Amino acid sequence: MTLRRFIPAIHIHPILLIFIIVSFLTGTFIELMIILGIVLFHEFGHFIMAKVFKWRIRGIMLWVFGGVMDTDENGTSPLSEEIMVTIAGPFQHLFIYVLLLFLSANSIVPSSIIELAFFYNSAILLFNLLPLWPLDGGKLLFQILSALLPYRKAYDYVIIFSICTCIIFLVVQLLFIPFTLSAFMLFLFLLVENRSDWKQRYYVFIRFLLRRYHGESYIKGDRPIEVSHHIFLMDVFSNFYREKRHSIYVTFPGNIRESIDEMDCLHSYFHERNYSKQIGEITSHLSG
Structure with missing residues (x-):
């Protein structure tokens, strides 16, 4: 057994490196270390649950107030597994509350550190539950939508919703409420991430x-x-649902209907490279 089976590869996002440098310059390094400790504990919740289901995990990307576990399972594992892996992260915050209460009751750690940890634990939990991609709340929103809508449409909707929400928040903060640099940078980061995911949506599908x-x-x-x-x-593929097998009924002129299996369509697209053929041509060829 290798150590990687129990400890994932951990990567640091460039924006987090900026925050680390700023924390040294502004004397807020202790606060940042508390945040990173909470974030790492949060991500290990996702990691442990994913390991229970034997998911393939590439690593964990850390950024301020959150992180992302990179896996090969999105959209292909049972929806119930994905939901449990998603909520395992926020669930870790309950253990952190218990730990902080224990440390406080026994005066093991200065009260000022405990108060900071309580504040950041609550802030990180609430932030990650926002219904914005790729936060845990956004993933839960996507998982709910993908149970009700075709996979591609659910993914597109959650990214569009996240982009619009981030833009609205940034505009509101600039024009109507007191400006907070940390909040502005976090939502700007989310906007950039969602814009990148929007560009990659075809490859995800x-x-x-x-x-x-x-x-x-x-x-x-x-x-x-x-x-x-x-x-x-x-x-045709844009109508595919997760966890469902599709029999495709093709309507021809004269209200004639013929059926074709989804695997025949996928084989025609990926193996025979019929990228620009209509479904009627594929169906007629197979039936003929």
């Missing part, structure tokens, strides 16, 4: 389809899809 094509996605039910013969394969 392709990865979701590839895992499905290779039989690596969790499936527990069937959901038929009805489409017109003239739409393209990628438009």
Whole structure:
């Protein structure tokens, strides 16, 4: 057994390095170390739960007031597993509260440090529960949407919502409420991250389809899809739900309907590279 099985690779986001430098210059290094300790404990909650489900984990990226665990499982594992891994992080804050109460009751740590830790533990917990991607609240929002909507649409909606919310907050803070540099930088960081994820949304969806094509996605039910013969394969895939197997019913002129299995469509796209063919052509070829 290697040490990596029990301790993930930990990376530091460039914006966190800026905060570390600023903390040295402003004499707030102790506060930053408390924040990083809480964030790391939070991320280990995600990591431990993911290990319970035997997820493949690349590492953890730390940034101020939060972090992101990078895995290969998004959209392919059971939805219940993803929800449990997501809430395992916020759940860690309850243990931190208990630990702080113990330290306070036994006067092990100065009261000023305890008060700071209580404040930052609450702030980080509430911040991470905001319904903004890629915070835990945003992931929970995406998981709920992906249970109700096609995977691609759910992902697009949560990113659009996060971008709009960040922009609104930044404008409100600049124009209507007292300016706070730390809050401004955090929401600016979230805006930049969401903009980057928006640009990568196509590749996220392709990865979701590839895992499905290779039989690596969790499936527990069937959901038929009805489409017109003239739409393209990628438009068909945009109707795919997570955890559902799709029988695709194609309507031709004259109200003639034929069915095609989703694996035939995925094979045609990824193996035969029929990127620009319509679903009607694929169906007619297979039935002929």
